[in-house]
Amino acid sequence: MSKSGGRGASIRSQVEPFRAMSVMAEANRLRAEGRNVLSLAVGQPVSPAPRAARKAAQAMIAAGPVSYTDAMGRMDLRRAIAAHYETSYGVCVDPARVMITTGASGGFNIAFLAGFEAGDEIALASPGYPAYRNIMRALGITAREIPVGPEDDYVLTRAHLEDAYAERPFQGVLIASPANPTGTMTSPDELGRIADFCRETGVRLISDEIYHRLSFGKTERSVLQDLDEAIILNSFSKYYCMTGWRIGWMILPPELVGAAERLGQNIYISASDLSQTAALAALGAAEELDAVRDSYRPKRAAMMERLPAIGFRAIAPIDGAFYAYAQIPEAFASATQFAARLLAEQHVALTPGIDFDPLRGDAFVRLSYAGDERDVLEALERIDCFVAKG
Structure with a gap:
């Protein structure tokens, strides 16, 4: 029983948090303080819904019942x-x-x-x-x-x-x-x-x-x-x-x-x-959305080129989606600590691999390249600087 006399949360609710969302929350807190935070943490396309989708929704709202x-x-x-x-x-x-x-x-x-x-x-x-x-x-x-x-x-x-x-x-x-x-x-x-x-x-x-x-x-x-x-x-x-x-x-x-x-x-x-x-x-809206997909190509290419040069290892083949999954550089022992320091010191958010692999994941991180191209390239520069300092 809890101190308030209630039953407390169920055993079935005792699941692990989705740490990518926790990282996003901390990044948003830093942004609210005026920090220039660049996020590679969440699979959130930078582009809005297709124009036709937004127009259809606006028309439905204007017409009345939903x-x-x-x-x-x-x-x-x-x-x-x-x-x-x-x-x-x-x-x-x-x-x-x-x-x-x-x-x-x-x-x-x-x-x-x-x-x-x-x-x-x-x-x-x-x-x-x-x-x-x-x-x-x-x-x-x-x-x-x-x-x-x-x-x-x-x-x-x-x-x-x-x-x-x-x-x-x-x-x-x-x-x-x-x-x-x-x-x-x-x-x-x-x-x-x-x-x-x-x-x-x-x-x-x-x-x-x-x-x-x-x-x-x-x-x-x-x-x-x-x-x-x-x-x-x-x-x-x-x-x-x-x-x-x-x-x-x-x-x-x-x-x-x-x-x-x-x-x-x-x-x-x-x-x-x-x-x-x-x-x-x-x-x-395939034509519009295919253009969005094509905008991921230079960011993907930057990940493929820069991550091994920075010192990331065991990089998964970056075949699709908009993620790179990689082992952290050799000088660092924990991806959780790596991600926390990177966010605090360089204001770059990425997701520690423990989210995705409870046993081996603390040696890995996931980086999303779904965001703005300039932000992704700048984030890679900041990561390079962080790793070089050790």
């Missing part, structure tokens, strides 16, 4: 997303299998609840996005983290899964390509092998494709092309530059549609009608 929608989302948006899969991947998707969610984060809650029981295990790569394991823990699901590193280009493979499954069977696999925090991509052939593994073992496959359309030279493939029963998650946050609109989607296998709808009805009723209106317009 309402509840069906828990599965508006049918016009669901049809448009289904059409996107046919155009982009050659896959025919029934719009009835499309669910509009409150960002990919809301989708993960629904996917884990609909597809798994408390006590199930889901295999996933480490380093990986921390909210995966934190949401699982809150729901009573175990994250079976499989270490990946420079020796396998930070990519989870079928061979990894076979070894882990032989040791102890698990009920799910979660993959992400391009991945957060590494930016690495899984090859189409490897995606096919993973899909075959899941089909052969009856393991449920979840694919986080939130960074699709943000790749630089490598082939993107949706897992839906290899396994129709997979759960696919995506969002308008990254390629579409709509983080704060909190709007995403899922493609569900037919047997989970009813369960997902019931959960959605009770957990959040529906995704925002306003955001759905904007998202529908954003789907037609």
